[in-house]
Amino acid sequence: MINKKKFIAVIGGSEPSTKEAKLAEEVGRELARQGAILVCGGLGGVMEAACKGASSEGGVTIGILPGESRQSANPYVTIPIATGIGYARNVAVVKSAQAVIAIGGNYGTLSEISHALQSGIPVIGLNTWSLSKNSQPDNSIIPAQNSTEAVDKALNLVTD
Amino acid sequence: MINKKKFIAVIGGSEPSTKEAKLAEEVGRELARQGAILVCGGLGGVMEAACKGASSEGGVTIGILPGESRQSANPYVTIPIATGIGYARNVAVVKSAQAVIAIGGNYGTLSEISHALQSGIPVIGLNTWSLSKNSQPDNSIIPAQNSTEAVDKALNLVTD
Amino acid sequence: MINKKKFIAVIGGSEPSTKEAKLAEEVGRELARQGAILVCGGLGGVMEAACKGASSEGGVTIGILPGESRQSANPYVTIPIATGIGYARNVAVVKSAQAVIAIGGNYGTLSEISHALQSGIPVIGLNTWSLSKNSQPDNSIIPAQNSTEAVDKALNLVTD
Amino acid sequence: MINKKKFIAVIGGSEPSTKEAKLAEEVGRELARQGAILVCGGLGGVMEAACKGASSEGGVTIGILPGESRQSANPYVTIPIATGIGYARNVAVVKSAQAVIAIGGNYGTLSEISHALQSGIPVIGLNTWSLSKNSQPDNSIIPAQNSTEAVDKALNLVTD
Numbered sequence: 188m189i190n191k192k193k194f195i196a197v198i199g200g201s202e203p204s205t206k207e208a209k210l211a212e213e214v215g216r217e218l219a220r221q222g223a224i225l226v227c228g229g230l231g232g233v234m235e236a237a238c239k240g241a242s243s244e245g246g247v248t249i250g251i252l253p254g255e256s257r258q259s260a261n262p263y264v265t266i267p268i269a270t271g272i273g274y275a276r277n278v279a280v281v282k283s284a285q286a287v288i289a290i291g292g293n294y295g296t297l298s299e300i301s302h303a304l305q306s307g308i309p310v311i312g313l314n315t316w317s318l319s320k321n322s323q324p325d326n327s328i329i330p331a332q333n334s335t336e337a338v339d340k341a342l343n344l345v346t347d
Numbered sequence: 348m349i350n351k352k353k354f355i356a357v358i359g360g361s362e363p364s365t366k367e368a369k370l371a372e373e374v375g376r377e378l379a380r381q382g383a384i385l386v387c388g389g390l391g392g393v394m395e396a397a398c399k400g401a402s403s404e405g406g407v408t409i410g411i412l413p414g415e416s417r418q419s420a421n422p423y424v425t426i427p428i429a430t431g432i433g434y435a436r437n438v439a440v441v442k443s444a445q446a447v448i449a450i451g452g453n454y455g456t457l458s459e460i461s462h463a464l465q466s467g468i469p470v471i472g473l474n475t476w477s478l479s480k481n482s483q484p485d486n487s488i489i490p491a492q493n494s495t496e497a498v499d500k501a502l503n504l505v506t507d
Numbered sequence: 508m509i510n511k512k513k514f515i516a517v518i519g520g521s522e523p524s525t526k527e528a529k530l531a532e533e534v535g536r537e538l539a540r541q542g543a544i545l546v547c548g549g550l551g552g553v554m555e556a557a558c559k560g561a562s563s564e565g566g567v568t569i570g571i572l573p574g575e576s577r578q579s580a581n582p583y584v585t586i587p588i589a590t591g592i593g594y595a596r597n598v599a600v601v602k603s604a605q606a607v608i609a610i611g612g613n614y615g616t617l618s619e620i621s622h623a624l625q626s627g628i629p630v631i632g633l634n635t636w637s638l639s640k641n642s643q644p645d646n647s648i649i650p651a652q653n654s655t656e657a658v659d660k661a662l663n664l665v666t667d
Numbered sequence: 668m669i670n671k672k673k674f675i676a677v678i679g680g681s682e683p684s685t686k687e688a689k690l691a692e693e694v695g696r697e698l699a700r701q702g703a704i705l706v707c708g709g710l711g712g713v714m715e716a717a718c719k720g721a722s723s724e725g726g727v728t729i730g731i732l733p734g735e736s737r738q739s740a741n742p743y744v745t746i747p748i749a750t751g752i753g754y755a756r757n758v759a760v761v762k763s764a765q766a767v768i769a770i771g772g773n774y775g776t777l778s779e780i781s782h783a784l785q786s787g788i789p790v791i792g793l794n795t796w797s798l799s800k801n802s803q804p805d806n807s808i809i810p811a812q813n814s815t816e817a818v819d820k821a822l823n824l825v826t827d
Contacts, residue, residue, distance in 0.1 A: 194417070224426075249426065255442050255466065255593060257354070258507065266384075266409065268428055269442040272592040273575060274782060275432065275755035282415050282429040297798070298781035302754060305774035306415065317799050318777070347418065415753060432752040433735060434622060435595035454625035457638070461618035462594060477639050478617070514737070544746075569746065575762050575786065577674070578827065586704075586729065588748055589762040592755065602735050602749040626735065667738065 193345045194249075195338075196226040196284035198299045199233025199292045199315075207291035210313050211236035213334035214288055219246025221342060226251065226284045228276065229260045229267060233290050238263030251280045278302045286341040289315040289328070300328065309344040311337045353505045354409075355498075356386040356444035358459045359393025359452045359475075367451035370473055371396035373494035374448055379406025381502060386411065386444045388436065389420045389427060393450050398423030411440045438462045446501040449475040449488070460488065469504040471497045513665045514569075515658075516546040516604035518619045519553025519612045519635075527611035530633050531556035533654035534608055539566025541662060546571065546604045548596065549580045549587060553610050558583030571600045598622045606661040609635040609648070620648065629664040631657045673825045674729075675818075676706040676764035678779045679713025679772045679795075687771035690793055691716035693814035694768055699726025701822060706731065706764045708756065709740045709747060713770050718743030731760045758782045766821040769795040769808070780808065789824040791817045 195218055199211060215237035218225050225241045227234040229250020238248040242263040250264035253273045260267035270276040277295065281287050281303040287310045289300055296315065303310050304327050312328040319325055329344075331337035355378055359371060375397035378385050385401045387394040389410020398408040402423040410424035413433045420427035430436040437455065441447050441463040447470045449460055456475065463470050464487050472488040479485055489504075491497035515538055519531060535557035538545050545561045547554040549570020558568040562583040570584035573593045580587035590596045597615065601607050601623040607630045609620055616635065623630050624647050632648040639645055649664075651657035675698055679691060695717035698705050705721045707714040709730020718728040722743040730744035733753045740747035750756040757775065761767050761783040767790045769780055776795065783790050784807050791809050798805040809824075811817035 249428070251428065257443065257445075266426060267443065268409070268411065268439060270430065270436075270439040271442050272432065272435065272439070272595050272752075272755065273758070274785065275592050275595075275752065275758045276430075278753070278755045279428060279430040279432070282431050283417065283427065285417075294781045294785035298778045298785065301774045301778035301781055305754065305778065314801055317802070319797050319799075321794055322797070432592075432595065432755050433598070434625065435592065435598045435752050435755075438593070438595045454621045458618045458621035458625065461614045461621055465594070465614035465618065474641055477642070479637050479639075481634055482637070567746075569748070571748065577763065577765075586746060587763065588729070588731065588759060590750070590756075590759040591762050592752065592759070595752065599748060599750040599752070602751050603737065603747065605737075 193223040193342055194226050194284045195223045195341050196281055196287045197233065197237040197290065198227065198280065198287060198296050199290035200296055201230055201232035201234070203233045203236070203291050207233060207314060208236040210334050211290050212240035214290065214337055215240025215246070215248075216244050217334055217338040219244035221338065223342060224249065226280060228252070228280050229264050231261055233292070235261035235263060249283070251276050251283065274298070281308055282306055284308065285345040285347060286311065288313065288337050288341050291315055309341070311340045313337050353383040353502055354386050354444045355383045355501050356441055356447045357393065357397040357450065358387065358440065358447060358456050359450035360456060361390055361392035361394070363393045363396070363451050367393060367474060368396040370494050371450050372400035374450065374497055375400025375406070376404050377494055377498040379404035381498065383502060384409065386440060388412070388440050389424050391421055393452070395421035395423060409443070411436050411443065434458070441468055442466060444468065445505040445507060446471065448473065448497050448501050451475055469501070471500045473497050513543040513662055514546050514604045515543045515661050516601055516607040517553065517557040517610065518547065518600065518607060518616050519610035520616055521550055521552035521554070523553045523556070523611050527553060527634060528556040530654050531610050532560035534610065534658055535560025535566070535568075536564050537654055537658040539564035541658065543662060544569065546600060548573070548600050549584050551581055553612070555581035555583060569603070571596050571603065594618070601628055602626055604628065605665040605667060606631065608633065608657045608661050611635055629661070631660045633657050673703040673822055674706050674764045675703045675821050676760055676767045677713065677717040677770065678707065678760065678767060678776050679770035680776055681710055681712035681714070683713045683716070683771050687713060687794060688716040690814050691770050692720035694770065694817055695720025695726070696724050697814055697818040699724035701818065703822060704729065706760060708733070708760050709744050711741055713772070715741035715743060729763070731756050731763065754778070761788055762786060764788065765825040765827060766791065768793065768817045768821050771795055789821070791820045793817050
């Protein structure tokens with residue numbers, strides 16, 4: 188009865204480059220093909236592109252929205268969650284997933300990467316942030332070269 | 348592509364009476380039979396009984412959890428959402444639904460009823476709170492006599 | 508070094524009656540006179556009236572705001588907290604206090620009363636909600652007849 | 668009547684190095700000397716050291732706590748805010764300030780830096796994270812060499 192499917196978050200900005208939007212759609216499509224459930228912030232840009240890709244393969248897409256209305260979800264979200272808690276919902280996006288794929292993104296995406304790493308949830312990066320502390324690189328974000336590699340790495344890192 | 352199913356929240360305490368647990372299971376079963384998606388707080392008691400009922404009919408059950416771990420969901424939750432925001436998730440439970448069925452419940456349930464009414468989301472009550480302000484009764488909670496009536500009223504009140 | 512002052516929340520609607528606004532201002536003034544720190548939701552109506560009263564006596568007023576901007580606080584808030592979490596901040600308003608005084612109010616106030624009672628934080632009521640469950644009255648809200656009585660009861664109920 | 672004091676957040680890890688703890692205490696002391704109000708997460712490590720420094724100069728210290736109890740604040744917090752929303756309170760810590768000083772820190776601190784930059788709140792860094800995206804450095808974190816420089820830069824960057 189319990190859901191044994193893998194829950195993977197796709198995070199990224201609401202104004203992605205053409206390349207990033209294409210990557211996000213490919214990632215969404217591949218996740219759905221491999222039977223995973225897509226978790227995202229439910230809005231536009233990378234979130235919408237990933238949901239569109241997943242929907243094209245009949246996948247389930249969860250949109251954890253900042254606002255109070257289910258209506259604010261992009262049209263490819265099948266499970267809208269209206270949290271009403273604004274950017275604090277970034278924590279819920281990553282904690283509801285077993286692995287995270289970050290595509291491009293700005294400071295909101297960086298906050299999600301941070302919350303995921305803080306919780307020990309693996310993060311795969313596609314054209315995204317890199318980190319260093321006191322001039323020492325922090326290699327916690329696992330790089331991927333393309334959408335297939337990102338999805339494979341994410342699915343392989345799901346442990347629970 | 349968009350999800351046209353109705354999302355109905357079932358709220359109630361984690362230590363229900365035998366009667367309340369039976370009502371919750373019936374409500375969950377009936378919601379699933381009628382094709383609705385069940386939203387709840389994801390934990391035990393009324394939440395678990397409702398999810399169990401829905402699961403027995405193959406329904407989708409969303410558990411919006413207070414804690415940071417997906418593992419804290421009851422075994423009948425198919426879509427666990429780990430918010431990490433504690434009781435503040437009560438707001439998300441009701442705002443993610445189009446109507447709410449309250450069964451028994453304590454002060455946590457009363458907070459969910461309040462948040463729903465504040466947002467204009469209809470609340471159907473089964474053996475639950477009643478309200479008055481300055482000695483005037485507030486009849487916003489719509490009473491139901493049994494689980495079937497509660498589900499029918501909830502589904503009929505979904506407007507968006 | 509630790510703050511030994513008593514923290515008392517004043518809750519109520521943003522569109523109070525003239526009587527309720529007067530009560531709120533008196534309550535704020537009396538809290539400040541007795542050296543207590545006022546906690547509220549930081550916006551208008553009862554919140555602003557209470558802060559105005561406290562300010563007139565030089566009191567400290569904490570406004571725990573739903574929005575993302577400190578600027579949204581009413582002009583009598585000395586410590587604005589911008590949570591950005593919307594109505595979920597209602598939980599923080601009551602949990603940051605050692606007792607709560609409810610004046611009038613609508614469903615938002617009822618949610619705050621509920622969150623306080625759930626946490627075992629005493630609630631004093633002035634012209635506000637009354638509760639019953641399964642036709643049995645719930646007398647957890649402690650009634651007061653006027654602002655002085657409300658403040659005295661609240662301060663006497665602070666235990667930690 | 669309105670509070671014209673500057674609100675500055677000090678963020679950093681709960682297990683700082685000796686050097687970082689010393690920096691935090693100096694920053695707290697200097698903020699209080701210059702009449703600023705200290706905002707922090709209210710717990711141990713950098714947060715406690717900064718509050719200790721501010722307290723030694725009679726400063727006001729606000730602790731925006733993740734938990735539900737005011738008692739979880741470090742002993743130098745004069746205004747404890749119990750949010751009950753866990754790590755999502757990181758958003759409130761930075762949004763309640765007009766500038767942020769980051770000292771060392773781990774992923775939780777990085778999430779706070781991200782939330783601040785997303786909101787356009789200036790961040791001064793002392794021995795903390797540095798960022799790059801797609802191999803291009805992001806210089807949004809303003810470096811400081813010592814506690815006095817950090818405080819001066821933070822206070823000068825307050826605009827509203």
